[in-house]
Amino acid sequence: MKLTGSKILLECLLREEVDTVFGYPGGTVINIYDDLMDYPINHILTRHEQAAVHAADGYARATGKVGVAIATSGPGATNTVTGIATAYMDSIPLVVITGQVPTALIGNDAFQEADMVGITRPITKHNFLVRNINELTTIVKKAFHIARSGRPGPVLIDFPKDVQLDSTVFSYPDKVELAGYKPTVGGNARQIEKAARMILEARKPLIYVGGGAVLSDAAQGLRELAELAQLPVTTTLMAKSIFPSRHPLCLGMLGMHGTYYSNMAVTNCDLLIAAGARFDDRVTGKIATFAPNAKIIHIDIDPTSIKKNVRVDLPIVGHLNDVLQKLADKMKEQGDKVDALVERTHGWRSEIAEWKKAHPMKYTPSTSVIKPQFVIEKIRELTRDDAIITTEVGQHQMWTAQFFDFIQPRTFLTSGGLGTMGYGLPAALGAQVAFRDRQVIDISGDGSFQMNSQELATLVQYRLPVKIVILNNNFLGMVRQWQEMFFDRRYSQTCMELPIDFVKLAEAYGATGLRAEKPDEVEAMIKKGLETPGPVIMEFRISREENVLPMVPPASGLNEMVLAS
Numbered sequence: 001m002k003l004t005g006s007k008i009l010l011e012c013l014l015r016e017e018v019d020t021v022f023g024y025p026g027g028t029v030i031n032i033y034d035d036l037m038d039y040p041i042n043h044i045l046t047r048h049e050q051a052a053v054h055a056a057d058g059y060a061r062a063t064g065k066v067g068v069a070i071a072t073s074g075p076g077a078t079n080t081v082t083g084i085a086t087a088y089m090d091s092i093p094l095v096v097i098t099g100q101v102p103t104a105l106i107g108n109d110a111f112q113e114a115d116m117v118g119i120t121r122p123i124t125k126h127n128f129l130v131r132n133i134n135e136l137t138t139i140v141k142k143a144f145h146i147a148r149s150g151r152p153g154p155v156l157i158d159f160p161k162d163v164q165l166d167s168t169v170f171s172y173p174d175k176v177e178l179a180g181y182k183p184t185v186g187g188n189a190r191q192i193e194k195a196a197r198m199i200l201e202a203r204k205p206l207i208y209v210g211g212g213a214v215l216s217d218a219a220q221g222l223r224e225l226a227e228l229a230q231l232p233v234t235t236t237l238m239a240k241s242i243f244p245s246r247h248p249l250c251l252g253m254l255g256m257h258g259t260y261y262s263n264m265a266v267t268n269c270d271l272l273i274a275a276g277a278r279f280d281d282r283v284t285g286k287i288a289t290f291a292p293n294a295k296i297i298h299i300d301i302d303p304t305s306i307k308k309n310v311r312v313d314l315p316i317v318g319h320l321n322d323v324l325q326k327l328a329d330k331m332k333e334q335g336d337k338v339d340a341l342v343e344r345t346h347g348w349r350s351e352i353a354e355w356k357k358a359h360p361m362k363y364t365p366s367t368s369v370i371k372p373q374f375v376i377e378k379i380r381e382l383t384r385d386d387a388i389i390t391t392e393v394g395q396h397q398m399w400t401a402q403f404f405d406f407i408q409p410r411t412f413l414t415s416g417g418l419g420t421m422g423y424g425l426p427a428a429l430g431a432q433v434a435f436r437d438r439q440v441i442d443i444s445g446d447g448s449f450q451m452n453s454q455e456l457a458t459l460v461q462y463r464l465p466v467k468i469v470i471l472n473n474n475f476l477g478m479v480r481q482w483q484e485m486f487f488d489r490r491y492s493q494t495c496m497e498l499p500i501d502f503v504k505l506a507e508a509y510g511a512t513g514l515r516a517e518k519p520d521e522v523e524a525m526i527k528k529g530l531e532t533p534g535p536v537i538m539e540f541r542i543s544r545e546e547n548v549l550p551m552v553p554p555a556s557g558l559n560e561m562v563l564a565s
């Protein structure tokens with residue numbers, strides 16, 4: 001029996017075990033939307049295509065599955081660009097399907113035509129234009145395979161309207177061959193052996209973990225290796241949830257707003273084991289003074305990310321969990337050498353403990369004005385350890401990374417690579433769709449919240465009980481902080497002059513709004529907010545010129561941190 005292209009697409013999604021898609025309809029996808037009514041696929045109608053992609057991304061980060069989003073051609077498709085770029089920078093597996101004008105009109109400036117293959121080439125892992133119905137199933141199969149394998153990433157399928165209407169016999173391929181695309185997963189045995197030797201000989205070893213560890217579900221391998229050899233662990237923003245914040249070997253985040261002791265450990269270590277990390281400039285600071293005394297082992301699934309930014313002494317290409325597990329096994333074979341290592345590195349761990357004692361993460365409390373860090377600490381106390389936290393981008397994002405404890409992998413969803421304001425609310429929506437019973441909280445600034453606040457409507461419509469915390473300083477706080485520190489306090493266009501009534505805004509959408517203005521209202525309000533069913537905005541009027549510290553000024557070394565205002 002023959003099926004239309006739009007039905008074949010939906011059959012393919014079922015074969016890929018897709019149960020939920022996020023999207024927004026329009027003329028060039030109207031047939032897909034019509035057919036969707038007959039398929040057991042849950043569709044979430046967001047209020048903006050950017051949000052649909054972020055929601056699919058949040059769903060993917062929280063579950064480890066491929067997120068799927070659909071948009072119409074032209075403006076619908078171009079609205080997805082920020083979402084796609086966000087996922088690309090953080091290596092999130094997505095398949096984004098955009099409608100396209102009929103093939104005969106492509107290139108003719110047709111109504112709602114945009115060249116999505118051209119536009120998304122630099123921000124997708126791969127993209128496809130379906131020119132012919134006979135290639136559709138192979139394209140979809142390839143898209144999912146590429147999105148989820150190797151270093152994951154977003155894949156775009158641009159799907160012209162006439163191909164959707166055309167029909168052919170449906171049969172889904174079992175596997176696909178992609179010339180030149182065979183990610184290495186195992187890790188080279190000799191290199192793993194060499195890495196084990198380097199660790200066993202180190203005096204000041206340190207593990208530096210990146211978001212790749214979360215994507216490859218490497219929590220267990222990481223923990224095994226760290227505990228076996230008593231190796232201190234520092235994480236990037238993206239890897240925060242992979243190693244429990246309260247673990248004695250956990251040093252918290254490194255980099256621009258990292259802890260003093262992480263940055264000092266990086267500067268002083270003699271062996272840096274980089275795992276699933278890409279040496280982003282926010283992490284390294286000035287490259288010349290990054291880990292100046294260290295040999296570097298770099299483990300990554302993506303060979304092109306190795307040696308991209310820093311010199312590397314030993315590269316290992318492979319799936320992180322596999323490689324870490326094998327590394328731990330190799331070392332276990334030499335039990336006495338491991339004992340000697342643990343003994344020898346005792347002084348190193350004490351040195352780190354001294355740094356920790358001298359400069360712990362702290363802030364100046366206040367009884368008159370709400371400190372944002374205090375709000376984060378209270379949320380930490382009053383939520384479960386499996387709560388999923390999303391953030392927007394700015395100071396609130398860094399305070400969350402600094403003051404919240406993350407215990408379970410995939411519980412911290414934030415836009416690290418692109419730094420996309422407006423990411424957190426739709427990502428929370430996607431995570432809550434995946435886990436209806438878990439606590440999902442978006443921690444936001446007043447600026448970022450207004451970038452996708454329309455998604456309140458989606459939360460209310462689908463009864464998604466996301467809690468939104470707005471740390472309201474009436475500023476684009478992070479930019480204001482830079483203006484304060486590096487531009488002589490000339491606050492150009494960072495003050496949000498118009499005070500918004502976020503409580504009324506919540507109510508306008510049929511959600512609940514709460515506000516706290518004094519520190520002694522904070523705890524009770526968080527409790528109330530968490531207990532109130534349905535979506536809730538909790539607005540905290542915070543101290544306006546609070547800064548995120550420590551801070552490594554741009555282009556400075558990690559050891560040149562500013563510790564106090």
Ligand SMILES: Cc1ncc(C[n+]2csc(CCOP(=O)(O)OP(=O)(O)O)c2C)c(N)n1
Pocket residue numbers: 392393394395396397419420421422444445446447448449471473475476477478479
């Ligand atoms: C889409 C987008 N536009 C601009 C920026 C630049 N930017 C980074 S942080 C920031 C301020 C964020 O303000 P707010 O959301 O209120 O958070 P706060 O820093 O005050 O906590 C801006 C404008 C960005 N990251 N993303």
